[in-house]
């Protein structure tokens with residue numbers, strides 16, 4: 518039994534070494550405790566805030582309260598302390614237990630606010646990726662590379678190929694270049710979704726009629742495949758709209774763009790584009806189509822009257 522356990526552990530270690538050796542493939546694994554690998558500046562900062570600021574504070578406060586409670590139970594129980602004190606107020610103590618938590622909150626708030634502003638906008642983006650949430654798939658647009666667009670749908674369980682994780686694989690991957698600051702724009706066509714990739718530190722709502730923004734920059738050393746999921750309860754298939762992002766070298770990205778432009782060339786008629794491009798003519802058409810039946814009616818009425826007149 519023990520041998521088998523060690524064998525399994527060894528296999529897991531090997532998988533870890535080889536899994537992260539050449540190309541990263543970040544996705545959740547059974548019994549995971551920590552975050553997924555941080556590969557963007559934003560996630561590195563989140564990691565720092567969590568591990569260096571929050572964790573010590575949480576552990577410290579929990580231990581302090583636990584020790585205090587233990588001491589109170591031991592020192593002031595009915596046996597040891599038969600005549601309890603009648604004290605009801607202690608001004609210095611009350612000031613302390615109000616001021617100290619305020620200081621702790623300020624200590625957390627300063628780096629938190631800094632991080633919020635840091636993740637809010639890319640300072641000098643090199644390119645833009647537009648993410649559109651739909652029930653229940655994602656659409657992606659590349660406005661700086663010919664504005665082609667494509668949909669990304671989950672691969673059903675029966676169609677999975679070896680190596681494709683269940684519920685986390687899609688037909689069309691997002692491809693982004695390494696060492697490039699990518700501005701991410703988010704919106705949706707129907708309800709609120711949320712585009713989330715743990716390794717990027719991005720988890721942002723896609724809201725219909727609104728554009729949200731974030732950014733990501735992955736170094737060339739972390740070229741690989743990153744998985745995420747919709748993280749806003751958006752309907753019955755909420756759990757079936759995963760996200761797959763391939764970070765590739767700049768050269769590979771240029772090659773992919775050339776192919777994608779051809780592959781997705783006729784996607785212009787898709788619903789998202791239609792709303793954007795044809796909104797003005799569409800209203801005019803509505804006006805025409807409303808006017809035309811009226812004209813026809815008038816003509817008919819005219820012919821009818823002339824007919825009766827003739828009779």
Ligand SMILES: [Cu+2]
Pocket residue numbers: 650651653709710711747748749750751755758
């Ligand atoms: Cu969703």
